[in-house]
Every structure is written in structure tokens, then in C-alpha cells.
Amino acid sequence: MDKCEKWGSYELTLNGPSDGNPFIDNNLFATFTHDNFSIKIRGFYDGNGIYKVRYMPELIGTWKVTTESNVEVLSNKTTEFECTSPSEDNHGPVRVSGKTHFAYADGTSYMPFGTTAYAWVFQSNERQKQTLKTLSENKFNKLRMLTFPKNYNYNTIEPDIYPYEGAPKKVSDTFDFNSWSLKPEDIGFDFSKINPTYFQHLENRIKDLDNLGVEADLILFHPYDHWGFARMGEKYDKLYLKYIIARLASYKNIWWSLANEYDLLAMAGQKPLEAWDKLGELVKEEDPSEHLISIHNWYDPPTNKGTRKNWFDYTKPWITHLSVQTDELFFVPQWLEKYQKPVVVDECRYEGNIELGWGDNTAHGMMDCFYRTVLRGGYATHGETYIDKPNTKRSIWWAHGGILYGQSQKRINFFKDLLDNNGFNYVKPMATEGPHWELAVGQSPDDSKIIAYFGANQPEFEQFDFLPKDKKYSAKLIDTWNMTTKDLNIEINNTDMFQLPRSEYQALLLTEKK
Known part of the structure; x- marks a missing residue:
């Protein structure tokens, strides 16, 4: 048997x-x-x-x-x-736990520390191997990646293989927004005839990620397309979804991301806004293993109340968690309260040096996004977009995978270890309204430890009036950039002022004194 x-x-x-x-x-x-x-x-x-x-x-x-x-x-x-019985390293698929957090199916804690390499599976075998090696050397445990190839700035080389029979009729070595407006006669693929070899390769890479303990956050549709895969129509969208779910749903490390920047597909005339709810319901219906499902936005107009006009309705029952693009990280606790689902900020700007605002964040800024998101109860995703010159042929992690050239990943690794080593299976955000609105403060599940992050702020004197009354804490000073921990010979409570050395990107790790 x-x-x-x-x-x-x-x-x-x-x-x-x-x-x-x-x-x-x-x-x-x-x-x-x-x-x-x-x-x-x-x-x-x-x-x-x-x-x-x-x-x-x-x-x-x-x-x-x-x-x-x-x-x-x-x-x-x-x-x-x-x-x-499952093997020692097999904890099952990741699922929602306690409404706003995640855990593996066997109850083992899981905190997504994500990164982004959209088109890594369409690169050379050498670069794919380098991507897996880079992941093995870091703490990232979730990877945002595409099913279909992508055509966009710094990512315009044609893949060696396509998901359908046929060939592209229009190919350009530069990104062109006009290519989104394909006419039926410009599409050279037969969407009724799937290429199994393409999907065999994709599933092999997903199995490679599983061997590393990395969740594959698989993006099913995206707008950056000059082949027609974003405009197949309802009939072939459904054929594709049924096929890929039948093929991949048995892999425990799959997450379904229905779309990257779903609202941009409507603006480009590729897929109407009203199509998404039916497609999301189909994914949920077809998946026998109940993997996580979400959908990701493009435009994020901020308001002073934390609401978003262009977000998808995350109250939909088929959506398990929020997957959002925003740098308004102060509102994470409000979104947790409003939606009662985990909040994953999958784009909060990337560390890099390109000419586009979403891709020119500093390493300090990328690290800062992680601390501010996670300590407020959400989860964050990293990306890196460094080029050595315009029209570079060097791999860019955000698109191609390969090698990380930045500095934020080292600090993100340190942060993950800090949480893991101090009992933060998940983070309970602490309210710090009033004089401490600038802080990001999170508490361990058993309330015994607190991390308070200052970011670029440099106070010399502090008073943590948000701490529980009648509790006292010992303190360690965390230099999040230099990745050091130092014992402070002080006792902290919610009434007394205490002194700190002035420096950027510091945090305090507080431990309750029994």
C-alpha cells in the first residue's frame, strides 16, 4: 500500500x-x-x-x-x-490563528517575514539556484511570486517558456504601458491549451521553497502583461484557476494571492472590478485544503481616519487576511480591529535606488517598516530594487531573485531572532496614544515582555505611562541597526522618568520583574 x-x-x-x-x-x-x-x-x-x-x-x-x-x-x-504521522519538520499548512495571527496546522507558531521576487522562476537555472541559496541564508519565510511572467521596468526579457501553446505576437525589450491594450488579434496564445511543462517547472520551485520552510505566496493574476494572460476573459480565467488549484493545492506551503494590484487591472482594461469576487469565491470553492487567500491593491489614497477608498472589501468571507500596499503603518491596529483578520503589509516601499518612489527607500527605512508594522500587530514584506546603472543586466531581487545587495535584510534577520528568542509567537500591539503616538510597542502573548521601538526619534528622557500599573520591568537597549543588545541598569514602570542615550533606531526590550 x-x-x-x-x-x-x-x-x-x-x-x-x-x-x-x-x-x-x-x-x-x-x-x-x-x-x-x-x-x-x-x-x-x-x-x-x-x-x-x-x-x-x-x-x-x-x-x-x-x-x-x-x-x-x-x-x-x-x-x-x-x-x-508527519515528519519532524512538517507542521502542515499555515492558517489563521486567533483571528489576527497565523500558525501552522499543528499549532506551531508562524510569523510571516516576507520578501518579494516576482519573476524568479522565469530566470536562468543558475539564478534560480542563487535565489534559493539567498533564501536559505536569511530569515524570510514567505516569498511573493508570480504564476505568469511579468513585463515591467527592469524586467522586460522574454521567458524561455510560456503557460499556453502559442507565441507572443508583440515583443519589446522595453516596458510599454500601451502593450496593456492588446486587441484579440494581437494575442498569439490558445488559452484552451495549457502547457504542462511550464507548470511542472513552477511546482518544482514551490517544492524547493517548501524544503527551505518558505511559504509560496503565489500571485494568480497581475497587470504587467503584454501577452494577454491578464485579459483571457471569464471562461479561460476559470479554466486556469481550476487547473492550477488542482495542480498545486496539495502542497502545504501554498498561499493564494488572487491579484497583485487588482485595481490596476481594471484601469488598464484587463479585468473589471466586479470580476474579482467571483474569482475569489471560485478559488475558495476549488481548494480542498483551505489555503490562505487574499488580494492586493495598487492605489492607496490616505485619509485621516485610516480608511482606504481603493482597497478591496476585506470582509468578504473568502478572504483570510489583508494583503495591502501602503506606508501608512500607524493605522495597522485600527485595521486589525476593523477587519478582525491578520494584516500583512506586502508593499511598504522597497530598499533600492531606482527612479520610482516605491523603490528608493533606504535600508534604514525598510528595516523601520518591519519594526513599525510587526510591533503594531501586523506583518511586513521586504523587497530590494538596487541597480548598478539604468537598463542594468544585473539581477534585481524584487524582480529576478538572485543576490541581495542591500543592508536591511541583516537587520530584519536580527529582528526575527529577537522576537523568536523572547517568546513573541505573535505580537499584541499596545495602545500608545497621546504623548507616545510616535512609538511602535508590542507585547508578547504572555504579557511578560514588551518591545518599544523609537525609530528615528532620539529621546534622552522617557516616561512610559502606557505600561500596566503596579508592574516593574528590567530593560535591555536594542540597537536595531548595529544589531546589538545591552543591559540597562534601570527599572522601568509607568510613572517614573528614565534616561536613555540619544541615538537613532533604538528599541527597548522590557521584561516584567516577578
Whole structure:
């Protein structure tokens, strides 16, 4: 009997017809049964007459599998497999925990410290290997990445392989916004004929990320497209979603990001705003493993009340968490209270030197975004956009992966260790209104430790009146830039003034004295 560990990917492979168009003409489902539990799973065509059904079992014991299909040779096939205990490093998929936080399915804590390498899977094999090596050397445990190739500034080289049969009719080695306005006759791909080789490569990279403990935050649609993949229409959008979910949902490290900058697709005439809710509901309906789902915005007009005009309605039941583009990090606690879902700031500007405002943040600024977001109860995502000259051929991490040239990742690694080593399985934001509005302050789940971050502020004297009454704390001074920790021979409470050395980017780690 075949075996598959809990939260592993079980695969049933069958041989069937390859004539006609198997992606349209043939369907395959399998019912997976364990005791009184039963679930029906969609299969997919993997090319060369091979059909597959995959499932991530979550119940230990014997499972029975029975297929059904409109193709006789694929129907009424039965088999069994044994679901065994998970291996030591297998904690299952990440899911929402306690409304506004995350944890693995086995209860192990998980705090997303993300980074961005949109088109890394479309680069050379050497660069893909370098990307994985870079990830292995850092603390990032979530990677924002694309399913479809991307055409945009500093990322205009054509991929070696495409997701559909055909070839692009219009190719340019420079980014051109006019290419978004493709006419039907300009599209050279047959969206009814999927290229399995393309998706085999994608899933292999996702498995590589899983081996590193990195979640694949997979972006299903995006506007930076001159091939037509952003304007396939409802029929082929649904065909694509059903296919990719059938193919990838059994991998435990998948997150579904319905779109990068969903509102920009509407502005470019690629996909209307009213399309997204139906597509999101389809993803939730098709995914038997209940992976995390969100959708990401482009334009973020600020208001003085923390509301956003161009955000998607994150109260939708198919959305598990917020995935937002904003640098208005002061409002994170308000968004947590309003939506009662985790808040992930997936774009808060990137460390780099390019000519665009979202990509010229300093390393200090990128680090600062992490501290201010995480200590207010949210989660942040890193990106790096350094070029050595205009029209550079050097890889840019944000687009291509490869090598990190910046300095913020070292400080982000230090921050992750600081949290992990002091019992911050998640962060409880502390209210600091009034004289301490500039601080970002977070508390450990058991309330025994507090981190107060000053950022660029340099007070010499402080009074933490927001601390609980009748509690006293010892203190360590954290230099977040130089990554050092120093014991302070002081006791801190909510009434007495205390003195600090004046310096930028400091934090205090407070430990309750029993």
C-alpha cells in the first residue's frame, strides 16, 4: 500500500487519451474517503496522456480513492493509501490563528517575514539556484511570486517558456504601458491549451521553497502583461484557476494571492472590478485544503481616519487576511480591529535606488517598516530594487531573485531572532496614544515582555505611562541597526522618568520583574 505523510502531497497517476484537447474535453475527479469523512477532488491533465489527482490528507490512517470521469478508461479506478504521522519538520499548512495571527496546522507558531521576487522562476537555472541559496541564508519565510511572467521596468526579457501553446505576437525589450491594450488579434496564445511543462517547472520551485520552510505566496493574476494572460476573459480565467488549484493545492506551503494590484487591472482594461469576487469565491470553492487567500491593491489614497477608498472589501468571507500596499503603518491596529483578520503589509516601499518612489527607500527605512508594522500587530514584506546603472543586466531581487545587495535584510534577520528568542509567537500591539503616538510597542502573548521601538526619534528622557500599573520591568537597549543588545541598569514602570542615550533606531526590550 502506498504511503503519504500527514500534510504531504498524495498523487494518483492514470494513463488516458491525449487526442483532441484534454484540458477542455476530459474531466477527472476522485473521491477520497477516510472513515466517515469524504471529499471530492478535481484532477488535471499533465500532458503526454498522463492524468493526475492530488490531495493533502490531514487524517492519519487508511484512505480509499475512487475516480470518476467522462472518459471510460479514467473512471471507476480504485486504490488505497496509508496516511502516516508527519515528519519532524512538517507542521502542515499555515492558517489563521486567533483571528489576527497565523500558525501552522499543528499549532506551531508562524510569523510571516516576507520578501518579494516576482519573476524568479522565469530566470536562468543558475539564478534560480542563487535565489534559493539567498533564501536559505536569511530569515524570510514567505516569498511573493508570480504564476505568469511579468513585463515591467527592469524586467522586460522574454521567458524561455510560456503557460499556453502559442507565441507572443508583440515583443519589446522595453516596458510599454500601451502593450496593456492588446486587441484579440494581437494575442498569439490558445488559452484552451495549457502547457504542462511550464507548470511542472513552477511546482518544482514551490517544492524547493517548501524544503527551505518558505511559504509560496503565489500571485494568480497581475497587470504587467503584454501577452494577454491578464485579459483571457471569464471562461479561460476559470479554466486556469481550476487547473492550477488542482495542480498545486496539495502542497502545504501554498498561499493564494488572487491579484497583485487588482485595481490596476481594471484601469488598464484587463479585468473589471466586479470580476474579482467571483474569482475569489471560485478559488475558495476549488481548494480542498483551505489555503490562505487574499488580494492586493495598487492605489492607496490616505485619509485621516485610516480608511482606504481603493482597497478591496476585506470582509468578504473568502478572504483570510489583508494583503495591502501602503506606508501608512500607524493605522495597522485600527485595521486589525476593523477587519478582525491578520494584516500583512506586502508593499511598504522597497530598499533600492531606482527612479520610482516605491523603490528608493533606504535600508534604514525598510528595516523601520518591519519594526513599525510587526510591533503594531501586523506583518511586513521586504523587497530590494538596487541597480548598478539604468537598463542594468544585473539581477534585481524584487524582480529576478538572485543576490541581495542591500543592508536591511541583516537587520530584519536580527529582528526575527529577537522576537523568536523572547517568546513573541505573535505580537499584541499596545495602545500608545497621546504623548507616545510616535512609538511602535508590542507585547508578547504572555504579557511578560514588551518591545518599544523609537525609530528615528532620539529621546534622552522617557516616561512610559502606557505600561500596566503596579508592574516593574528590567530593560535591555536594542540597537536595531548595529544589531546589538545591552543591559540597562534601570527599572522601568509607568510613572517614573528614565534616561536613555540619544541615538537613532533604538528599541527597548522590557521584561516584567516577578
